[in-house]
Amino acid sequence: MAEVSVRGVTMRFGELKALDDVTLDFVDGGFFALLGPSGSGKTTLLRVIAGFLFPDEGEVRIAGQPVERVPVEKREIGMMFQNYALFPNLTVAENVGFGLRVRHVDRAEERRRVGEVLELVQLEGLGRRRPKELSGGQRQRVALARAIVTNPKVLLLDEPLSALDKALRVDMQIELKRIQREVGITTIFVTHDQEEALTLADRIGILRDGRLVQAGPPREVYNAPVDSFAARFLGEANLLPSPLPDTFAEGARLALPEGAAAYAVRPEALTLTPTPPEDDVNALPGRLVQRVFAGSMATCVVDIGGGGTWKVIDRDPDLPQLPEGAAVWLSWDAEDTIPIGAA
Ligand SMILES: Nc1ncnc2c1ncn2[C@@H]1O[C@H](COP(=O)(O)OP(=O)(O)O)[C@@H](O)[C@H]1O
Ligand SMILES: [Mg+2]
Numbered sequence: 001m002a003e004v005s006v007r008g009v010t011m012r013f014g015e016l017k018a019l020d021d022v023t024l025d026f027v028d029g030g031f032f033a034l035l036g037p038s039g040s041g042k043t044t045l046l047r048v049i050a051g052f053l054f055p056d057e058g059e060v061r062i063a064g065q066p067v068e069r070v071p072v073e074k075r076e077i078g079m080m081f082q083n084y085a086l087f088p089n090l091t092v093a094e095n096v097g098f099g100l101r102v103r104h105v106d107r108a109e110e111r112r113r114v115g116e117v118l119e120l121v122q123l124e125g126l127g128r129r130r131p132k133e134l135s136g137g138q139r140q141r142v143a144l145a146r147a148i149v150t151n152p153k154v155l156l157l158d159e160p161l162s163a164l165d166k167a168l169r170v171d172m173q174i175e176l177k178r179i180q181r182e183v184g185i186t187t188i189f190v191t192h193d194q195e196e197a198l199t200l201a202d203r204i205g206i207l208r209d210g211r212l213v214q215a216g217p218p219r220e221v222y223n224a225p226v227d228s229f230a231a232r233f234l235g236e237a238n239l240l241p242s243p244l245p246d247t248f249a250e251g252a253r254l255a256l257p258e259g260a261a262a263y264a265v266r267p268e269a270l271t272l273t274p275t276p277p278e279d280d281v282n283a284l285p286g287r288l289v290q291r292v293f294a295g296s297m298a299t300c301v302v303d304i305g306g307g308g309t310w311k312v313i314d315r316d317p318d319l320p321q322l323p324e325g326a327a328v329w330l331s332w333d334a335e336d337t338i339p340i341g342a343a
Contacts, residue, residue: 270332285327
């Protein structure tokens with residue numbers, strides 16, 4: 001196990017800066033989720049850490065040691081990428097043991113170690129099967145077992161679950177978290193799925209156009225996003241500009257803190273009512289555009305005038321069914337206003 005430290009890393013592809021002065025620490029034994037839209041540099045950062053790419057500027061340290069001259073196979077990194085491929089002609093046990101065989105680990109030790117990781121990923125007894133005799137989720141576990149069989153210091157996972165359907169993905173998230181805890185390996189997990197990041201990680205980082213926008217514990221980033229991009233990327237956010245334009249939602253009652261560039265309000269912090277709320281809360285009048293029932297909650301879209309719409313998560317199942325088109329009020333407590341950036 002080891003910490004990974006990325007210092008001022010810039011990676012260019014011709015004119016493009018795929019990574020732009022990225023500095024990030026991945027703590028020993030931590031589970032870090034790297035988030036960002038497609039093309040933001042997530043895969044590039046993993047490839048730099050793994051040693052497939054050499055940064056134009058900056059350095060990577062693993063366990064305190066600069067790794068500039070350490071080749072991929074010596075960095076003691078386990079990897080599982082989006083398009084991981086198992087060897088179709090090898091059995092599960094042979095697939096998992098492959099990394100040990102190329103390291104000339106003796107057969108008895110290989111058998112022992114493969115048995116151990118197959119048990120860890122709950123595939124004991126399936127060692128003799130071929131990949132085509134496995135389900136998608138089982139194949140995923142084989143790939144994970146193969147990535148950790150050599151006891152790497154660091155585990156790099158590049159959108160490993162994105163090909164799975166929703167139910168299976170949630171199962172695998174729970175599994176992955178359990179296995180990571182059990183092994184205690186420093187893990188860097190790339191995803192574009194914010195829910196996945198929140199489920200799994202103890203720290204997250206958001207990349208945009210090769211730059212690190214923000215990093216920290218999920219709660220902190222969620223509750224105190226540094227800008228409106230971070231606010232929208234991690235969770236949904238309704239945004240209020242600052243200062244508010246004069247034409248903004250006529251009849252609104254707002255008491256907003258001074259000195260922010262904008263404000264965000266999370267959909268779940270909002271209460272939807274047909275009549276104006278008590279006057280000790282922030283309140284915006286609007287028109288209900290859409291209400292979509294989804295089991296334990298309803299997702300509502302409210303037109304607040306001037307072309308703006310806000311999203312509301314309504315968890316009150318007893319709320320009278322307001323018809324679409326109805327005049328409504330949105331309200332929220334002062335403490336649920338999230339100031340963003342400095343004005
Ligand atoms: N080998 C490469 N050559 C040229 N451009 C690349 C190469 N790899 C990645 N890029 C570009 O770098 C940017 C970041 O890519 P990537 O790290 O794959 O993003 P992400 O994984 O966040 O989707 C993209 O604009 C991509 O097109
Ligand atoms: Mg990628």
